[in-house]
Amino acid sequence: MAVVASLSNQTPSQPGIQSLVDLVSKGMEDVNQIILSKAGSNVELIPEIARHLISSGGKRLRPMLTLACANMFGYRGDGHVVLAASVEFMHTATLLHDDVVDESDMRRGKLAARKLWGNQASVLVGDYLLGQAFKMMVDVGSLEALRVLSEASAIIAEGEVLQLGAAKNIKTSEAEYLRVIEAKTAALFAAAAEVGPIIAGQDEAMRAAARTYGMELGLAFQLVDDALDYGGSSADLGKDIGDDFREGKITLPVVFSIQRGTDQEVAFWQRCLEGDDVTDADLQEAIALMKKYDAIADTVERAKSYGANAIKALDRLPAGSHRDALAEAVAFCIARVS
């Protein structure tokens, strides 16, 4: 699929996820087919919105984790592809609701669904995809996989509520922020990985290793995203930066900048994050402050340390091409910001 193919545009020197993509390519074709068919409904608006989101890409990293973490145990059934599709539906439902909650205008470089069809449809189609996700999990028939994914579903929502409380609150601590991203992002990565060994009939030790890998990768992934939203380590600022800043989101680079800032700088952050009207000059000033205090570099350092934990968790999983590809995926996530 185009979505997957677009990932191959890496320069050879960079760590890529091409080996992961190649290893699970057959399974991902099935996942994509299931996604398209299960996003269908006689109610026209539903497939229209679902396909808008699904075709707009994204890396599909979460379902690839599920496939790789099942295949690494030699799993031969087709439950993993259905679980992988469920994971992607849960993720898509979250994106739809997130955009409503964050009042976002754009998603993956396209107009957000809520701008095209309204908040109402975004809420309801998200609910529909979540219902479909659970139906698909039931079809697979593993109560343990259902337990892990339903638990993740509740935790993600908790994380989003937590973030809502933290939004625009300049007193948010690093620990509070980590709690938010562990819930809203890393929990689904962890569940996506853990259902691999579950469907492959593995014991708790293997499940725990996969879960830890997913959780740590998810944390690294989110922190890299946070750094990228302020241009990452690069001096070359693309045009897709500053969304978090404009939405008043407190992310780790901001937490660091506020902790290390003078009273006057804290007042600047307060005005920008609590107010509605921030300018491009404000964004430039924010990035300058981050550079002054190494806030982005330190965020990337944190991401690298979670990435290292993810790699360490892999030691407990079976050696082989899948494990190698999962290790490369960690490097890929980190390399996005270097």
Next chain:
Amino acid sequence: MAVVASLSNQTPSQPGIQSLVDLVSKGMEDVNQIILSKAGSNVELIPEIARHLISSGGKRLRPMLTLACANMFGYRGDGHVVLAASVEFMHTATLLHDDVVDESDMRRGKLAARKLWGNQASVLVGDYLLGQAFKMMVDVGSLEALRVLSEASAIIAEGEVLQLGAAKNIKTSEAEYLRVIEAKTAALFAAAAEVGPIIAGQDEAMRAAARTYGMELGLAFQLVDDALDYGGSSADLGKDIGDDFREGKITLPVVFSIQRGTDQEVAFWQRCLEGDDVTDADLQEAIALMKKYDAIADTVERAKSYGANAIKALDRLPAGSHRDALAEAVAFCIARVS
């Protein structure tokens, strides 16, 4: 609990649901305890909002259906109370999202959660309750119950999307409207009833009878609600009427009035339902047109006929006090409008 006790304020001559309430009172105490404990979270806003909704009452008809439809088969475990609590969580999540979608200001005579805490929190706490509902179902461990309830979850969302498309569309037909309420209301009644025989280990024949009972009762219930929103059959118009009208919702009394109206009257409906600014005089005019064309009376007739189907479905279920109480519950739902 106060919620349940308030239902006993019936005059003795009216059909009541007191026998249903009495029969399942022990189980409903457990359901209420589960609801309060599972609506808890370390994230403060979640129990605050959940308890606001839960303590504001409602009849808890759906979980009572689950308990009665399990007890009538002599079920002795405690899976039915957990499933009943899941059903109520699904319902509560739907109410939270509905209020956002409908932009409602009031819910059960109190300010809607979205007016108190904002749309964002309502969306996310709804998601949390849905996640908790699925976790609880997994705890019960019946894949069949999970299948029925996850199916209902997707269907409810489909119904809401369908309603969104039909909203303010004066060409909505009776069949289209029935499709909406079958999905958005009756499907959960049907699932709530069906999981009773499922958890009690009954066969498909019993499941089908319970499902049909719930479905037909749900249709009757919704049509009575629709009629009550225009004051029902009574000449005495309370103050809690006209919400559907102000929100531009096309319900069956409106469908009938439009079908039977003159061009001028249809233009009136169009102005009121498609516009944002309707007056009390408009509402009085709408009610007058409904009386002119027996639109409310005919809606109540339809409700009675679905109620009769519900009673008929009970014939296939075991005779006894539970079946009698379920029959009375149908009469109670209809009697609300008489």
